[in-house]
Amino acid sequence: MSIHPEEEREINDGHFRAKTDNVKNILQILKTMNFRDQANVVLSPSGIKVTVENAKCAQANAFIESDLFQEYEIEEEMVIFKLNLTSWIECLNIFGGGTAGAATPSLKMVYRGHGYPLVLELEEDGVVTDCEIKTEEPEDTLDFDFFSTEVMNKIIMRSECLKEVFTDLDVTSEMVEILMSPDAPYFRVSTFGNYGTSQTEISMESEMVEHFECKQTLKQRYRLSLLKPSIKPLTAALKVSVRMDARGFLCLQFMIRTESHHICFIEYFCCPEEEDSDD
Amino acid sequence: MKFSGTMIELGCIRQFALVIGSLARLAKLCVLRITRTHLYFIINEPGTVHRAPGLWAELDQGHYFSTVTMSGVSEEHNEIFLEFEPDKLSGTLSVFKSNNAAVRNLKIKLAKKLSPCLTLEMQMPSFSEHARTVVHDVPVLPLPRRQWHLYQEPEMPHFTASIYLPPLKKLRHVVERMKNLSSSLTLAANRKGTLVLSVTSDAANVSTYFRNLTMPTWDLEGAASQMDEEQLHSATVEIKKLISFLAGEQIGPCKVICNIVDDRMVHLFLLHDDVILQYFLPAARSS
Numbered sequence: 001m002s003i004h005p006e007e008e009r010e011i012n013d014g015h016f017r018a019k020t021d022n023v024k025n026i027l028q029i030l031k032t033m034n035f036r037d038q039a040n041v042v043l044s045p046s047g048i049k050v051t052v053e054n055a056k057c058a059q060a061n062a063f064i065e066s067d068l069f070q071e072y073e074i075e076e077e078m079v080i081f082k083l084n085l086t087s088w089i090e091c092l093n094i095f096g097g098g099t100a101g102a103a104t105p106s107l108k109m110v111y112r113g114h115g116y117p118l119v120l121e122l123e124e125d126g127v128v129t130d131c132e133i134k135t136e137e138p139e140d141t142l143d144f145d146f147f148s149t150e151v152m153n154k155i156i157m158r159s160e161c162l163k164e165v166f167t168d169l170d171v172t173s174e175m176v177e178i179l180m181s182p183d184a185p186y187f188r189v190s191t192f193g194n195y196g197t198s199q200t201e202i203s204m205e206s207e208m209v210e211h212f213e214c215k216q217t218l219k220q221r222y223r224l225s226l227l228k229p230s231i232k233p234l235t236a237a238l239k240v241s242v243r244m245d246a247r248g249f250l251c252l253q254f255m256i257r258t259e260s261h262h263i264c265f266i267e268y269f270c271c272p273e274e275e276d277s278d279d
Numbered sequence: 280m281k282f283s284g285t286m287i288e289l290g291c292i293r294q295f296a297l298v299i300g301s302l303a304r305l306a307k308l309c310v311l312r313i314t315r316t317h318l319y320f321i322i323n324e325p326g327t328v329h330r331a332p333g334l335w336a337e338l339d340q341g342h343y344f345s346t347v348t349m350s351g352v353s354e355e356h357n358e359i360f361l362e363f364e365p366d367k368l369s370g371t372l373s374v375f376k377s378n379n380a381a382v383r384n385l386k387i388k389l390a391k392k393l394s395p396c397l398t399l400e401m402q403m404p405s406f407s408e409h410a411r412t413v414v415h416d417v418p419v420l421p422l423p424r425r426q427w428h429l430y431q432e433p434e435m436p437h438f439t440a441s442i443y444l445p446p447l448k449k450l451r452h453v454v455e456r457m458k459n460l461s462s463s464l465t466l467a468a469n470r471k472g473t474l475v476l477s478v479t480s481d482a483a484n485v486s487t488y489f490r491n492l493t494m495p496t497w498d499l500e501g502a503a504s505q506m507d508e509e510q511l512h513s514a515t516v517e518i519k520k521l522i523s524f525l526a527g528e529q530i531g532p533c534k535v536i537c538n539i540v541d542d543r544m545v546h547l548f549l550l551h552d553d554v555i556l557q558y559f560l561p562a563a564r565s566s
Contacts, residue, residue: 084482087460091485094456095449117484127445129453129487 016043016079016111019071023107023122025258027092029062030085032236032256032266035229039085040138041118043111044078051141052085057271058226059142060233068262079111081135083118091131095124104259111135144269150245153180153214155187159237159254161208165189165200166231169224173198175273176224180244181217187242191224210239220248220272233266248272280352280359280421282313283388284344289375291343291553292385296372297530298336298554303369304523305334310422310430311397313359315349316340320365321430335433335557342553352424359389360422360430363397371399371415383410395419433559436546438538440468440512443493444547447535450476451525453487458518460485463563466521466545467513468537470494475511478518495536512539514562521545524558532556 020026033039033052042049047065054060066072095105105124112119117132166189169176173191180187185201187209204212230252234240237254244250252268286292302309302320312319322334340347351357374380383402390398396416403411422430444450453476457464461478468474472494477486524547536548542562549556 087480087482090456090459091483094453094485094487096452096456126491127449127487127489129485131486132484134482 015076015113016074016109017071018048018066018069018073018109019107020069021106022104022260023092023095024104025068025260025262026064026107027089028236028258029064029256029264029266030089030092032233033060033062034085034089035060035232037084037086038082038139039088040080040082040141042078042080043074045074047072050085053139053141054226054229056142057223058229059144059267059269060229061267061269062233063265065262065264068258068260068264079113080138081111081114081118082138083133083135088118088133091120091129091133092122094122094129094131095127142269144249144251146243146245146249146251146269150247151243151251152216152246153218154211154241154243155180155202155204155209155214156211156239156241157202157206158208158210159234159240161202161206162240162242163231163234165202166227166234168200169228170195170198171224173224175221176227177219177221178242178244178250179217179219180214180242182214183217186212186214211241216246218244218246218248220244220250222250222270223273226270230268230270233268237266281348281350281389282359283349283386284340284347285384285386286343287345287384289380289382292372292382293375293380294530294554295338295343295385296369296375298338298556299365299369299372300376301523301526301530301556302334302336302365304526305365307364307366308362309365311359311361311363311419312430313349313351313361315351315357318343319430323429333559335559337555339553356424356427358427360427361389361395361397361419362422363417363419367417368397371417389419390416392416395421433557436538436540436544436559438512438546439541440470440539441495441497442468442472442474442537443495444474444535444537445489445492447525447532451522454518454522454525457485457487458522462518463515464518464521465513465515466537466539467511468539469511470508473511474537475513512541514539514542514545514560516545516560517563520560524560530554530556 033050036052036054040051047063050062052060105122108121110119117134120131122129170191170193172193175192177190186204187202188199190197190199233254237256239255241253249272250270254266256264256266258264306322310321312321317340318338320336351359381404383404386400388398390396397419399415401413403413405411457478460483461480465477472492474489474492475486530551532549532551534550538546544562545560547558
């Protein structure tokens with residue numbers, strides 16, 4: 001074990017390097033995605049995309065745009081690898097994101113290419129932490145093929161509204177039914193638990209609803225366990241867009257404002273449950 | 280065998296409660312050694328060679344107590360050794376940990392009720408003329424003289440590096456994050472004021488560098504001082520144990536010294552005006 005002087009630590013042939021003054025921005029986004037240990041990371045000139053999948057039926061994507069960083073350089077068009085998201089978060093949080101008023105830790109990330117670890121260098125008040133997060137071959141991720149042309153129904157609302165609905169879902173219910181319709185009841189979330197059925201409706205006239213665009217009445221059931229992880233990004237979000245395509249696939253898109261007032265998006269896809277008797 | 284002492288200053292009582300609280304976190308059983316001038320709390324690390332203590336806390340009676348009466352087992356051996364469960368004692372004192380606790384005085388005495396007990400009498404403030412008194416009895420086991428030798432003051436280990444730790448609060452946060460990555464942590468220090476904490480796991484390697492820390496001056500160093508100043512000396516310890524020590528930040532120590540015996544042990548020395556806490560962490564494995 002030895003200490004490297006500052007100059008030696010500079011890696012010049014990095015394929016990817018990014019720097020930010022405030023690690024909290026990224027940490028805030030990644031923390032909402034941590035419902036699985038493993039994540040696929042895609043580095044590209046536009047930013048960093050992090051993908052986490054749940055049982056091949058649900059998928060969360062976070063986009064951290066390059067302008068969130070003060071410095072952002074990448075040589076290649078696209079680099080993909082897999083890493084342990086939990087460890088990544090623990091490393092970014094090593095100084096606790098700075099207490100209120102105090103200086104926030106700064107972050108430098110370097111990735112030299114296939115087979116190399118993702119190197120993080122965090123600094124706060126002269127205390128430096130070096131992390132090497134091992135990278136693995138990326139896993140194939142699902143393509144939900146969710147083009148906006150196929151989207152039948154779309155509602156954009158303030159997140160508080162949906163947050164309350166989602167956090168109060170009856171945990172004894174295996175399924176959650178979501179109905180979106182151009183006519184009343186417009187938007188309805190139902191559960192079928194041991195103690196009864198519960199329904200929550202949000203009208204298109206609600207003050208919480210900012211945009212309402214439904215072409216067709218669609219009713220689909222989703223596994224509660226698959227939908228549950230979306231509560232975390234929902235809690236952090238300002239607004240949420242709920243979209244459903246003709247196949248019944250659900251896409252929740254969360255708009256999150258970071259500490260330094262950048263806007264980031266997280267998408268959450270969820271497959272519908274196939275049912276024998278369709279009505 | 281007699282012991283009784285009264286504390287009247289709230290700050291002292293609170294401090295005392297915090298010390299007992301940190302003992303409770305570290306072990307189930309603890310030995311209290313009472314001499315004419317000091318109270319010692321000793322925790323023996325189970326399984327270590329010669330039952331070397333895991334913790335040695337030294338409290339100056341003069342600071343804590345306004346009045347003390349004490350007489351030991353005999354004239355010649357004027358000391359008392361009591362074994363007790365710190366958790367129980369900490370529970371009785373837990374009211375003082377909050378900042379708005381009020382008490383007139385706290386009297387601690389050794390009493391023989393149904394069994395030997397440490398009796399804590401607290402005079403609570405009251406608005407009427409009648410004072411309210413709360414009495415707690417914590418059972419203790421007086422240790423016979425033949426066992427006393429197990430609880431003697433530990434020798435200063437022959438460390439290879441010695442350094443003042445950065446503020447414990449900061450350190451604790453780093454160590455807590457590292458705990459989620461691995462179960463053992465390597466502490467390393469050199470003679471230029473650098474302290475390195477590092478963990479290794481399947482998923483990540485993490486090292487935190489604290490630089491330009493001050494170092495205590497010891498006059499007992501011999502040939503060791505000729506070593507390379509940059510050379511890091513390290514020992515790997517269990518993170519869980521280190522965390523339970525770092526929780527001692529509540530005591531508000533002036534200074535904490537970390538002594539490292541290469542691959543053998545980490546010796547932490549917490550200094551406060553009126554408490555000295557020594558904590559011995561054996562190395563989990565050589566790194």
